[in-house]
Amino acid sequence: MGRLIRRVKATKIDVGGNRRVVREEALAVEEPLEIRLGHESFTVTMRTPGDDFDLVAGFLVSEGIVFDPDQLISLRFCAGEDENGQQTFNVVEAQLRPDVAMPLPAAQRHVTTSSACGICGTASIDAVHKSSHFAVTAPVDQVLIAADVLAALPETLREQQKLFEKTGGVHAAGLFAPDGELLMLREDVGRHNAVDKVVGASFRERRLPLSETVLQVSGRASFELVQKAAMVGVPVLAAVSAPSSLAVELAQSSGVTLVGFSRGETLNVYTHPGRIG
Known part of the structure; x- marks a missing residue:
């Protein structure tokens, strides 16, 4: 979990006991991930590192860009270094099959991305229905789970x-x-x-x-x-x-x-x- 956790010092204050204790706390890492389609930057999202290829693939599915695994030819980390010259693994390039329509970059879709709210390229409920390739098929009157x-x-x-x-x-x-x-x-x-x-x-x-x-x-x-x-x-x-x-x-x-x-x-x-x- 080396890339997932960062340790910092924090001052814990016990209000009732009128005490302060400095101790080390483990924090979940949050870093930017740039998603590129081909060589073009598509969007940047804030995430916890780990399972980044799953994240990119899931994002492309959720955005209605791909629905068949054969449409996603490859995923790879691109070169990127921090101030110490270490690979950051914060840029993923997705190669799509040539017949997959290239969407507009996030900046042109007027959307924002953060770890609190993801990107949504759809503007309405109707747009969600039109872009989905997998309708919910389980009968609504048939028990699925107790x-x-x-x-x-x-x-x-x-x-x-x-x-x-x-x-x-x-x-x-x-x-x-x-x-x-x-x-x-x-x-x-x-x-x-x-x-x-x-x-x-x-x-x-x-x-x-x-x-x-x-x-x-x-x-x-x-x-x-x-x-x-x-x-x-x-x-x-x-x-x-x-x-x-x-x-x-x-x-x-x-x-x-x-x-x-x-x-x-x-x-x-x-x-x-x-x-x-």
């Missing part, structure tokens, strides 16, 4: 978060089978990056569409996370916190079962509850 199994997923996710255990400062996305088996987990300082890493790994392993899976995320369920789930056919998206109003609208129209406040004993199902037994 409520008690679903309610236990956040704890399973938390138990497997190795980076969070050390830093307390990253989000996680976990892909689960309907019986609660953890299929894949990724961590990142950004919620959307964690999901893109799961999507990208599934894409590169030729698992898409994810039509019989449940995606469990830490934090809240934003429009973007529902969009990413819908783009790869995930029928159930569950979050430990609240969804936004637009997330509920998109989940309803795209056929995604959206669950919020999933915290062990209770959960709220906002759309298509028939999949929850």
Whole structure:
């Protein structure tokens, strides 16, 4: 975890005991990642290093740029050095098949990227539907997962978060089978990056569409996370916190079962509850 954690000194103040203690803290690393399509810079996102090829592949899928692994010819790190002459591994170049339409760079799409909110090249819910190649096909009135199994997923996710255990400062996305088996987990300082890493790994392993899976995320369920789930056919998206109003609208129209406040004993199902037994 050398590139994932940075140790810094912090002063811990005990207000009640009127004490100060200087000690070392482990922080999750956040660094920029430039994504290039061919030799052209496409966008820059802030992320926790690790699983960068999965992140780039998932981002391209979530943006509707690719949907078939054969469309992504190669991924490679480009040269980049820090002030000490060490390779930073902060630039990834993706080579797309010649017939794949090249999208506009982020700067021309008038969007911003950070670890808090990902890039979304779509301007409306209709645009999401038009760009998705994997519709959610699981019937909305057919039970996919039992409520008690679903309610236990956040704890399973938390138990497997190795980076969070050390830093307390990253989000996680976990892909689960309907019986609660953890299929894949990724961590990142950004919620959307964690999901893109799961999507990208599934894409590169030729698992898409994810039509019989449940995606469990830490934090809240934003429009973007529902969009990413819908783009790869995930029928159930569950979050430990609240969804936004637009997330509920998109989940309803795209056929995604959206669950919020999933915290062990209770959960709220906002759309298509028939999949929850």
